[in-house]
Amino acid sequence: MKAQSSTSPDRVFSELRKRLFTTAYAMLGSRADAEDVVQDAWLRWQVADHANLRSAEAWLVTVTTRLALDRLRERKAERESYPGWWLPEPLVEVDENTPETAAELASDVSLALLWMLERLSGEERAAFLLRQAFDQDYADIAVLLSKSEANCRQLVHRAKEKMRDDRPRFQPTPEAHRKLLGAFMQAAGRGDRQAMKALLSPDVAFISDGGGKAESFHRILRGAGRIAGIFWRIENLYSGCVQYRMARINGEPGLLRYVNGTIESAQSFLIEDGRIATVFIVRNPDKLTGAPRHFSP
Numbered sequence: 001m002k003a004q005s006s007t008s009p010d011r012v013f014s015e016l017r018k019r020l021f022t023t024a025y026a027m028l029g030s031r032a033d034a035e036d037v038v039q040d041a042w043l044r045w046q047v048a049d050h051a052n053l054r055s056a057e058a059w060l061v062t063v064t065t066r067l068a069l070d071r072l073r074e075r076k077a078e079r080e081s082y083p084g085w086w087l088p089e090p091l092v093e094v095d096e097n098t099p100e101t102a103a104e105l106a107s108d109v110s111l112a113l114l115w116m117l118e119r120l121s122g123e124e125r126a127a128f129l130l131r132q133a134f135d136q137d138y139a140d141i142a143v144l145l146s147k148s149e150a151n152c153r154q155l156v157h158r159a160k161e162k163m164r165d166d167r168p169r170f171q172p173t174p175e176a177h178r179k180l181l182g183a184f185m186q187a188a189g190r191g192d193r194q195a196m197k198a199l200l201s202p203d204v205a206f207i208s209d210g211g212g213k214a215e216s217f218h219r220i221l222r223g224a225g226r227i228a229g230i231f232w233r234i235e236n237l238y239s240g241c242v243q244y245r246m247a248r249i250n251g252e253p254g255l256l257r258y259v260n261g262t263i264e265s266a267q268s269f270l271i272e273d274g275r276i277a278t279v280f281i282v283r284n285p286d287k288l289t290g291a292p293r294h295f296s297p
Contacts, residue, residue: 012056013045019057020064026109026129027068027122028075029088031290037067061136062144065126072122083212085220087282088114090266092256092291093248109133110250111268111280115207116163127152128159172271178246178253181269184276185244185255191235196228201275206230211284214264227279234259243297258295263288 020041024034041064053059079086088111117125123145130136141152180199187195206227210216221227235242238259245256255267266288270278282288
């Protein structure tokens, strides 16, 4: 059965575009690169033999994933020479009432997950995402990666082993996540170090990405007192000029921080056992173009 026999190729692609973008973004962590990959997939779709395809979706996901793998290999040297820590470009949504957003579509690829995926090879990353995030059958993954099912199972197993120690045991509900961040936002806005410290795990990790264009730490910082002190320092350095705004970042509750009304960072938080276990802060201005630039509370 040919899935697209009664539907135009343009409409088929349009209906699958969001899925393809999410797949490419999960592989690359870059909105621009993901959009380029989807555009390349579109060009290949235009000249494909639609009449003889068994599944348009399988064909397009396969092409998109392979293009993303190629792009990931091209970006390897760039990632290795990146100044400081590299974090994905956040997908930001500030309107809670718009259901069809890129951020919501990326809810299975949080900044925390993409950070952990950085330690995987390209094929491990593809196999893991297709299986765990997108629930693909191993038979389909094998075709996509031109490997046996056994090899694909091994790729996913290795990926899980590499990520095992850093994956949270329990995911909080969105409501609990949002409530905790709301309390932290209020404490940070007051510059209340003790209140912030109480909301952080004792060994909380702090990872920042300035891309060489904004101040950041080139090592992972740890400790509730130290991390609370970083937020306290910002509040006191720009006294009266710092505002926080709740947002969805990659489909999860997060914070945007503004200084003098201009976006300064996008912040994502990994929650464990009711406290903030990891803070991811993207300050590289090139990665903040998807967030509202100005904010007047």
